[in-house]
Amino acid sequence: MPVPDVPSLLLPVLKTFADGKVLRYVDTRNRLIEFLNLTRDDTQEMEPTGRYTKLQHHSYWATQHLLRARLVTAVRRSAFQLTEEGKRLLEDPPPSLDLDYVQNFPAYQQWQHNSKASVNSDGSPSANADPDAMPEEAVRRAFQRLEDELQADILARMQEASPKFLEQVVVDLLIAMGYGGGDAVRGTVTGRWGDGGIDGTIKEDALGLDEVYVQAKRYTEGNTVGESDVRNFVGAIDGANTTKGVFVTTADFTKSARDYVKRSSKRIILINGTELARLMVQYGVGVRTRKTYQLQRVDEDYFEAGLV
Numbered sequence: 001m002p003v004p005d006v007p008s009l010l011l012p013v014l015k016t017f018a019d020g021k022v023l024r025y026v027d028t029r030n031r032l033i034e035f036l037n038l039t040r041d042d043t044q045e046m047e048p049t050g051r052y053t054k055l056q057h058h059s060y061w062a063t064q065h066l067l068r069a070r071l072v073t074a075v076r077r078s079a080f081q082l083t084e085e086g087k088r089l090l091e092d093p094p095p096s097l098d099l100d101y102v103q104n105f106p107a108y109q110q111w112q113h114n115s116k117a118s119v120n121s122d123g124s125p126s127a128n129a130d131p132d133a134m135p136e137e138a139v140r141r142a143f144q145r146l147e148d149e150l151q152a153d154i155l156a157r158m159q160e161a162s163p164k165f166l167e168q169v170v171v172d173l174l175i176a177m178g179y180g181g182g183d184a185v186r187g188t189v190t191g192r193w194g195d196g197g198i199d200g201t202i203k204e205d206a207l208g209l210d211e212v213y214v215q216a217k218r219y220t221e222g223n224t225v226g227e228s229d230v231r232n233f234v235g236a237i238d239g240a241n242t243t244k245g246v247f248v249t250t251a252d253f254t255k256s257a258r259d260y261v262k263r264s265s266k267r268i269i270l271i272n273g274t275e276l277a278r279l280m281v282q283y284g285v286g287v288r289t290r291k292t293y294q295l296q297r298v299d300e301d302y303f304e305a306g307l308v
Contacts, residue, residue: 003042003054009062011097012036017072017082018090024079029059051136065099070107136295151277154286158276159250163218164189167199169285170216170248173276174202176283179212181205197236212244213237219251221273227256234266243267248276 004012009032016031017023023031032055033043045054052060063080066072071086082090085105094101102108158166171187179202180186186203200214215233217225230247237245243266247253250273261268271279280286 001036001038001042003038003045003058004036006058006061006065007098009058010065010099010102011093013059013062014066014071014082014086014090014097017080017086020082022075022079022081025056025060025063028063028080029055032059065102065108068108068111069102069105071102071105139293139295147281150287151274151281154280155250155273155277157286158273159218159220161218163216166216166218166248166250167214169280170214170246170276171200171202173279173283173285174212174214174246176285177279179204197233198240210244211240211242212246213240213242215245215247217247217249217251219249221251223251224254225249225251225257226254227260230257230260230268230270234260234264234268237266237268245269246271249273250276 003009012032012035013028015035016028021027029043032038038055043053043055046052047054047057063072066086067074067080069085070083071089072080073083075081085107089097103112158169161169167189171189172184174180175182175184175187181204186206187200188202189200190198197215198213199216202212202214204210204212213233213236215236217229219225225247230253233245233247237243245266246269248271252272252274253270258270261270
């Protein structure tokens with residue numbers, strides 16, 4: 001049978017603690033496999049994120065809800081035991097133990113008040129329910145917040161930079177992305193007035209038989225690059241007898257500009273400010289690594305031989 005969702009696992013998870021023993025997450029999962037007659041395929045089915053199996057994810061959150069309602073308690077880190085309240089509930093269990101039921105316990109309501117957190121209808125945490133996120137998920141969210149802040153900082157700096165610096169950044173970025181074979185020598189900033197809408201070029205081969213032309217416009221937030229600017233860029237590419245171009249702005253493009261590119265016979269890529277900042281972080285342009293963390297997990301196969 002498929003692994004039940006979080007609400008449907010609340011009662012089965014609670015029953016795994018019925019004998020009063022202290023259980024770790026892995027112990028709970030092993031008992032659920034037996035209680036629910038889960039197959040190996042069932043236990044290996046992954047969450048959409050691909051980070052955890054459904055059994056890991058759903059049983060974790062079911063345990064968390066029971067913990068918040070004080071139906072189970074933590075006796076040490078990641079190890080839990082049935083409480084007196086949990087025992088009373090199992091002696092006369094309700095027909096259905098769902099999220100609404102456990103959230104009516106005073107302890108759960110107190111937890112909600114203290115944390116100001118909430119859960120989705122499927123029992124997973126809402127966007128603001130960080131305090132009790134799975135450790136790896138909490139790290140991922142924290143990393144994403146830091147990266148969002150970094151990208152916002154980079155975009156603000158690019159909007160204040162000189163047009164000449166922006167042109168160089170765009171060429172550096174395209175080289176970092178692999179254009180021109182990643183060889184900086186093949187990237188050139190024209191750096192001159194009246195360049196026909198061309199701010200830089202990338203030679204895609206050693207002889208320069210194929211080139212990518214670049215246009216960069218520094219605008220502040222709220223401004224947009226319109227269709228006429230893009231049309232002039234396409235005209236400059238056509239005049240250079242090539243077919244590829246990258247138009248970058250620190251602001252955004254109008255819908256008509258994007259529609260024009262879709263209709264054009266040229267291969268034009270539009271990169272707005274948000275995408276520019278994201279790509280700079282992704283390809284390490286204008287940023288440096290401050291610290292690296294490694295997330296490790298138990299090698300279940302290694303320890304399986306030691307089970308008795």
